[in-house]
Amino acid sequence: MKQKVLLTGFEPFGGEKVNPSWEAVKQLHGEENDEIRLVAEQIPTVFKQSIETLETLLQRHNPDIVICVGQAGGRTDITPERIAINIDDARIPDNLGNQPIDEPISDHGPAAYWTSLPIKRMVKEMKEAGVPASVSQTAGTFVCNHIFYGLMDYLGRTSSNVRGGFIHIPFIPEQTADKEAPSLSLDMIVKAIRIAAVTAARHESDIRTVGGATH
Amino acid sequence: MKQKVLLTGFEPFGGEKVNPSWEAVKQLHGEENDEIRLVAEQIPTVFKQSIETLETLLQRHNPDIVICVGQAGGRTDITPERIAINIDDARIPDNLGNQPIDEPISDHGPAAYWTSLPIKRMVKEMKEAGVPASVSQTAGTFVCNHIFYGLMDYLGRTSSNVRGGFIHIPFIPEQTADKEAPSLSLDMIVKAIRIAAVTAARHESDIRTVGGATH
Amino acid sequence: MKQKVLLTGFEPFGGEKVNPSWEAVKQLHGEENDEIRLVAEQIPTVFKQSIETLETLLQRHNPDIVICVGQAGGRTDITPERIAINIDDARIPDNLGNQPIDEPISDHGPAAYWTSLPIKRMVKEMKEAGVPASVSQTAGTFVCNHIFYGLMDYLGRTSSNVRGGFIHIPFIPEQTADKEAPSLSLDMIVKAIRIAAVTAARHESDIRTVGGATH
């Protein structure tokens, strides 16, 4: 049965002119085949407001699967995230100037939520397609982790069958002209997110392969 | 009131000849002043057995504070850990050849536990003493995270007032002779752990300062 | 006037199964348009023998421009090299087991040779095409620097009008499956080398743009 996959990308932040997460998912908007139908939306890079926007989108689109995507400048590969933690601790202000320090995202929520996406399968499929990828053990404590936690908390509170998670992506080359930072081409990022969507649509359970970190 | 602080370090692992965590804490063993009394013990770098050893040590020493220390080769500074997660996912075998993949540490435990140490105070004090330090958002998924989770789980299960947490430390220079990796001198690491112990003894609550990560 | 560009790539070395330099240049072999004709050849990753092979190829193909390409695992972008230095100092053995330490490449040659390719134009053109690129100030002291020095020395000794230089490239994704290292797709590397060839064919002189390093 065809599954509707909601993809979200963020507004640019931290002085960048583009956010590769939005540049990538907007290219996938409207793609459809026998397995998936992709819908892409942009989310403000703002604490709280990002979660409110996401909840509205969940109600509007009623997706089967949700994949939020965000920029992780400095990483070398595509990194599906394993876990969201219940804390906001902003190193820089968000796009409305909020800078929460050590505040819980949900006052009564658990310390952390696991992704419900098959992240190791995704990594395996991405690598087999020539896209560098690995599991990440931390989504940070900024708006990316915030929306990831907010997503999993909402899905839990609403006893939803919807599965969801978060993927961090590197800079794209146009962002690294003046920095010494790794990057991946936008084409490759688009390809990776398409693979993530298809993999999530095909498989509810994950595989057991090495994907941890010694620290 | 003088507080007893149990410090633990690990056996060498991953082909290293020493583990700077044990080299450092053993130097602090027996230190005592009006505020603290330090006891150092070594823990095997082995899943499950490390937690059993720790529980035995907790019962034997009956400490007020527990600071487990471990090596994070490749990091540039002293990193008190914020959170332990309920998963073992070993990239390499432990010292007995175990390599669990995506297995929970505790079948019925929560997804994660927060440290109960004042990690931002510790970082502040370390920096003021000239020691590079920052909060870490992930302790990985190997034996370091394993014992950190096991510690917090035990303290929770036993309704203990004991406070505890985990600190990752970089390589020491003698380990990086043949690698291009950052290191800190053993003296500086010893100094950092002493600061951590004193800070934990003086302060139950933490301060609010920036210490997050954008990803 | 159409210019013949000789491209060279190396054999795999250091335990790798492929060398992206050869994978890339062999795809370009035979390409031809009004400006350039590309010829690609493989060079052994062996001290001395690599230079002998290159000299034979120079005599056989009689190119107008020579671009030697080599793998720089760990770099994040395409890096045209500025300078070749007169020293072999091998961190690992070459593919025949030679490991020279602090030996001059040419007993009577100068300490260093500058590239005669317009490397800053190349970097500019690559970036404008979306390929991450920057000037490098060191080609190392292994076979890559060796052949670069050998090339420039030969061109100097033979009072040749041929222009030449060296470009280092990152790993490709299939090489980084089990390492945490940056990579670029083979497509992007191929594109970058094509741009380098066209840029060298069009421009003898370079532009003045920032491309240095503070250290």
Add this chain to the structure above:
Amino acid sequence: MKQKVLLTGFEPFGGEKVNPSWEAVKQLHGEENDEIRLVAEQIPTVFKQSIETLETLLQRHNPDIVICVGQAGGRTDITPERIAINIDDARIPDNLGNQPIDEPISDHGPAAYWTSLPIKRMVKEMKEAGVPASVSQTAGTFVCNHIFYGLMDYLGRTSSNVRGGFIHIPFIPEQTADKEAPSLSLDMIVKAIRIAAVTAARHESDIRTVGGATH
């Protein structure tokens, strides 16, 4: 016979409040034993003016050995430099706002000069003393490389028996409070420079040990 060693450090630059090179060498000023007498001087972080200052100091102090020291923020260890190249290419303005791009340091000088210090011995001695160290193949293209080239050029032009070279050092911890960058303690840097001076005084020739780079 006791040798006089001139040590130079730079003014802070690039927005830093201190320059660890000056902080370190000034601590060594006046040290004396049977082998060495150390004199430390500060050099402006300014193209041309730095070389003029150095030449004046060479005439005033008439040293046997000169070791210029400079900050290489981001490096993990002490790095004696192998080679100085005849180019200024400033990524940032110097302390007087000069930003030369691809200008030769000496119009008639060679492309590069080798250090005349026993850099591999220095690295060996530093490591044996617990200080992380390695040979560097590039001093960059900013004022550090500039003064290194200027030093070697002056010693060559004046047919001097004076031996000299350059050592790059990492940040000190107080500089990395707000950056994720490696650092070494000032004590360790001071120790390293003392070792460099003693080693240079004892040995004119170098040893043959691995110290190269694959790229």
